Amino acid sequence: MTQELTIVIPAKNEVVMLPKLLASLCLQDYVDGAGIGMSGVRVLVADAGSTDGTVEVALTFRDRLALEVVPGGLPSVGRNAGARLSTTRYVLFLDADVELTEPTLLRRALWTMRRRDLHLVTTNIACRHGGFFDDMLYAGNNLMQYIGSYLKPFATGMFMLFEREVFWELGGFNERALFAEDYLLSKGVATKRFRVVKGKVFTTNRRFKKLGHCKMVFMFFQTMLHSWDDEYFLRDRGYWVEGS
Secondary structure, eight states: OOOOEEEEEEESSOTTTHHHHHHHHHTOOOOOTTSOOGGGSEEEEEEOOOOSSHHHHHHTTTTTSEEEEEEOOSHHHHHHHHHHTOOSSEEEEEOTTOBOOSTTHHHHHHHHHHHHTOSEEEEEEEETTOOHHHHHHHHHHHHHHHHHTTSSOOOOTTEEEEEHHHHHHTTSSOTTOSSOHHHHHHTTSOGGGEEEEEEEEEEOSHHHHHHOHHHHHHHHHHHHHTTTOGGGGGSOOSOOOTTO
């Protein structure tokens, strides 16, 4: 039996956060049908020209994960680059600044994918060391994901477990999109093939610190209002602030 999972992580200057994610992956209790645990799961870090030692620190995990560093770019470019190298049935896309603190999360997500014959699974997002407004914004994100499981799928690049063939049938991540490329892709998934698995991943509030809570809320509602206008997402909205 062949391996079923590849993990793709786009990264740029993530020397602080990436080791936390990789360490949390090492603690997952997932074992595939061939009896291969996390040490045999291919992890592709798509690096976008980091200058802070991200590549070097990632490579220190090669004794615990089947880790490779590949050329990346903006998140959509890096994710697609990793997916092109994948030959497994499933591809999990993770942002470099998340942690999978629940050791059972990956196993349960894959079990749900197989059992329900799904195309996309995501989970809840929580903010470690965040304040009240950070928690409220992520709670809003989680609510929209659940609503999306009944109306129109909505998931973020923090955790997107895809069936690889469907991922490419949908065209992969739009590399021309300057923000919300994850939403653009997830909304193309059939509602009955999308689920939010119980649990959560932790992330930071650094995006809120860079752009401000009000701007993030404004951008979120603009995304909803322009959900049928893909061209809207191809124009710069100031989302990719250097260093964020």
